[in-house]
Amino acid sequence: MSVGTPERLAYMANQIATNLALTNDPVAATAEHIHSFWTPAMQRTLASEALDRLGPVARAAMIQLDADAG
Amino acid sequence: MGYEPQADFGTPLVVSDTTISLTIDGRAVTVPAGTSVMRAASEAGGSIPRLCASDNLAAFGSCRLCLVEIEGMRGTPASCTTPVAEGMAVKTQTPRLQKLRKGVMELYISDHPLDCLTCSANNDCELQDQAAAVGLRDVRYGYAGANHLGSSLDASNPYFDFDPSKCIACSRCVRACDEVQGTFALTIEGRGFASKVSAGLASDNFLGSECVSCGACVQACPTATLQEKAVKEIGKPERAVVTTCAYCGVGCTFRAEMRGEQVVRMVPWKDGKANRGHSCVKGRFAWGYAQHQERVLSPMIRSSIDEPWREVSWDEALSHTASELKRISARYGRNALGGITSSRCTNEETFLVQKLVRAGFGNNNVDTCARVCHSPTGYGLKTTFGTSAGTQDFDSVMDADVMLVIGANPTDGHPVFASRMKRRLRQGAKLIVIDPRRIDLVKSPHIEAAYHLPLRPGTNVAVLSAMAHVIVTECLADEAFIRERCDWDEYAHWAEFVGQDRNSPEALEPVTGVPAADLRAAARLFATGGNGAIYYGLGVTEHSQGSSTVMAIANLAMATGNIGRRGVGVNPLRGQNNVQGACDMGSFPHELSGYRHVSDPDARALFEAAWGVPIDPEPGLRIPNMLDAATDGTFKAIYIQGEDILQSDPDTKHVSAGLAAMECVIVHDLFLNETASYAHVFLPGSTFLEKNGTFTNAERRIQPVRKVMEPLNGYEDWEVTQELARAMGLDWNYAHPSEIMDEIARLTPSFAGVNFARLASQGSLQWPVNEAAPDGSPIMHIDGFVRGKGKFVVTDYVPTDERTGPRFPLLLTTGRILSQYNVGAQTRRTANVVWHEEDLLEIHPSDAENRGLKSGDWVRLASRSGETTLRATVTDRVAPGVVYTTFHHPATQANVVTTEFSDWATNCPEYKVTAVQITPSNGPSEWQEGYEALSTRSRRIADPVPAE
Ligand code: SF4
């Protein structure tokens, strides 16, 4: 079974957010994790192609990352 | 060095603060209290004749050859069983002793075949030596009496023979098997003259017995009774070189005993601090792959994987590869290139591969096979303790009172360390095993786990939360330790979380399948039983919550104050020999050597100054992301050193699709492995016997690997990487791996004090080795955590998305067995296959019965990813609902069925949980047939074109 890259990235981001849900600031923690471990290209692909697949925390994290970068 | 057998002091070393002074043959000697007279004499440079004693075995006192006279004492006590006493005056050579010893020796020799001149142990036989030492020239009893000379040879073990006619019934083999190995496979049957060694039960030969072929008995045998077949075939060794095993993370050191360029045998090195003179079947015997006929020795290239390989010169191979890499970089951009380092290669080789990627390719697209095994250890321990490594040395286990083994199968995966664990367990330490399978350690001779918690695969975090719940709610936490060493607020937050009712053993029992009462009892034992040491393996990491489980383990250790001294700690048992080293060397795409993030400007500046190139501040791609990017068309070339990702990585179809989409796949390996089916360049690799360098084992111990023979392929692996770098225009000029280590030490604070000269003089060093710890660090976090305060992290149980259902009702979990190693590329090419010819599927009797299966039947193993076939073995080692297999054989391709799910933090694949269905089958799956055809086609090598 193989899924496309954007779907896979969205899955990963949601999984990260779920596992960081009980930290003090899940959005910041998720953003920080993605920033530390993902290539910029992966972040861009997710932001441009699969934002709609993200749960609220992961989506907020991606928006925060975009703001930080901008 | 020339050939000298290893020194034997007769009885084990004793450690004591009290010393005793005595005289031996008039010479003054001072030794620790408790030392035997025999050992004291050896330490003083003398030697007392002996046959049944050896310094890795408890004294036995049976041969009566080691008699001495002690002033003021009647009779002639055995020196091996007599401890020294203050002021004692010992005589080891007197006419009376000589006469007694000669008499004893005569009895032995009269029952021994006198074929010394043609015996393979001639000049390397303790019986012969001792006969000479006691001055025996003639045997009064004659040689015609009853003897064992007619006993027949047992040649069933592929590596050693047992020739009972030469046995003197000293029982050293039996004791080695019991005390050193802990398998209890041998017995002395009968009494007196009729006594003889026996390997066992029904079949009464070694192969059919409980023997695990560790070789300890062979090493212990003073005669040629138990002897390596290779000694008979090749002859006595002429020289010995100390080096380190290239199989598992225990890192046993060996003397490679050589005759010319041939290895005669590998003998565990007594001074080796990881193995203390012991080994397993792989390290001691399974090195024959180095000379296997399938080893590829010439470089090969091809422009498409549909073509046969073409053998070319090293020059052509390297310049072709370099120009391909440059072409791809120019066309698709520098991020289209990447590399994979190997946990089987040396630190120096690994360092060069990541340097090639960072300094040559100009990106951080480097990853390592630790991605698929211990990357969660890196993340979890770095987050909680501040550094990505186990906290203890192996010796520490001898001070443990309670061992918690979770998701590890040490007797198969880390056999030599398992023998140490067993020794401590026989001394009375308690054992808790958390594992879906009843691993051997749960119950074996003289050992029984206090608790085995057979959890449902995928529920580690829930089980650990429940244990923490018991510790917190029953007030068993070590508050003083936590207040002093950890962040109290974080602890309080964590304690509040685990204390919630939903984390109680009772609430979680339906999820984990572990009876709440057992779990409570196990938690109490761990918290209150004295020194608690946690050992874990891939059953922890290879899950969608692998990193969470590592952190949950760290939480448990901190909450019970089990960190920072001997006998406690958190200890990842590393799979491959140099997993620790590969991670230390900067093999991850987000880290430079010594675990410094690429975004750290100070760390980058160091490397930039040394290498004269900018270092990319952004993390690179991990292996699965490289494959995704390849499928998407943005990742085009990969240099893979010593790894077989097609066989070892999950979701084989995803891997093959990614590889097939690349334009230049470079495989640098010993054999045309499975990945090479998709390669365009094959660079022959060298074995650990053919190279210099270092490996770092699971206890952070850096140990030398030494070249014992010239590389058959012409170059050590680091030389090949260096030549490739030079062909790409990099100015690399290392003349020896020691120069690479010097660079590593300059750039990596935890390695600052490491160099080859110090490794040679000290044998090994455990990092950190720096100004604060010039001789290394056996135990970490003694006065404080590397990160300052220990960090409690809340780890909520999140069920994996891999669920059973009507189509796939069983859970598959995977593992390994003793005689085989990883994807089996090496061990399958040795006689170790006699113990494991194929991967088998373990299934519980009730699940088997439902499906009409019996042991030996072919079954189809299917998941939503794919299917394969293999044979079943019906056993209650696995729980109902769970099936288990290994992944050592390419024909099985167990990873065809594993899924793309992975650890949330590191993408370490979820090998340990796959929902599957098992049905009867009568042949290979379509995938297996297709793959077989592809792999035959892609291994073709063209006939050389005649020169024009
Ligand atoms: S090889 Fe090892 S396991 Fe087998 S009998 Fe000898 S000591 Fe025991």
Ligand code: SF4
């Ligand atoms: S086989 Fe060797 S070690 Fe064992 S009892 Fe006989 S002589 Fe001693």
Ligand code: SF4
């Ligand atoms: S495989 Fe592991 S346990 Fe066996 S000899 Fe090698 S390092 Fe030691």
Ligand code: FES
């Ligand atoms: S060596 Fe002491 S009795 Fe055998």
